[in-house]
Amino acid sequence: EDQVTQSPEALRLQEGESSSLNCSYTVSGLRGLFWYRQDPGKGPEFLFTLYSAGEEKEKERLKATLTKKESFLHITAPKPEDSATYLCAVRDATGANSKLTFGKGITLSVRP
Amino acid sequence: NAGVTQTPKFQVLKTGQSMTLQCAQDMNHNSMYWYRQDPGMGLRLIYYSASEGTTDKGEVPNGYNVSRLNKREFSLRLESAAPSQTSVYFCATGENFADTQYFGPGTRLTVL
Numbered sequence: 001e002d003q004v005t006q007s008p009e010a011l012r013l014q015e016g017e018s019s020s021l022n023c024s025y026t027v028s029g030l031r032g033l034f035w036y037r038q039d040p041g042k043g044p045e046f047l048f049t050l051y052s053a054g055e056e057k058e059k060e061r062l063k064a065t066l067t068k069k070e071s072f073l074h075i076t077a078p079k080p081e082d083s084a085t086y087l088c089a090v091r092d093a094t095g096a097n098s099k100l101t102f103g104k105g106i107t108l109s110v111r112p
Numbered sequence: 113n114a115g116v117t118q119t120p121k122f123q124v125l126k127t128g129q130s131m132t133l134q135c136a137q138d139m140n141h142n143s144m145y146w147y148r149q150d151p152g153m154g155l156r157l158i159y160y161s162a163s164e165g166t167t168d169k170g171e172v173p174n175g176y177n178v179s180r181l182n183k184r185e186f187s188l189r190l191e192s193a194a195p196s197q198t199s200v201y202f203c204a205t206g207e208n209f210a211d212t213q214y215f216g217p218g219t220r221l222t223v224l
Binding site: 004031032034036041042043044045046049087089091099100101102103104105 | 152153155157160170171202210212213214216217218
């Protein structure tokens, strides 16, 4: 069974204090790893898709990286507007109709 | 271009009542999904429609039914609501089944 574990559950940073969010996963074969951002009372907003170990993607202050067992979402010099819950999900490569398995999310708070 | 829309935004039901949650997309995507999100748990798939004319059960289908009305619309029906169905419901779409999913704003449902 596919599993996704995100850590820490919550993270509080000072504005400008860089850090990383972790997503560890177990799948038979990875077809894609997805990062989403979710603001309170809103739907998840797509950030990145990573497909193979070594792949990296960047968007503004965010950089996502992937290894064979985990993914990191690096946040450089965060701002208060980066405060949100960050969700990680994986799709297994086995089977034609494999579905997304989501982690529980990491709640990030950035203090001014 | 609204993306993915959901109605209603909020709903309160009494145990045993029925209701239908509506989802519509203007992204011309083939696949559509219904998830529920509960505190302390990851998003869980209820039902999905990989393409127009098909529907399949997800991880937690009991107590729900779906209809893929056309390519744009995918509805979720609760025939006899139970307190355990109190949750936030999200509709999502993807160009095809294995592709990135894009989420709607959600429906917050309370069953008393």
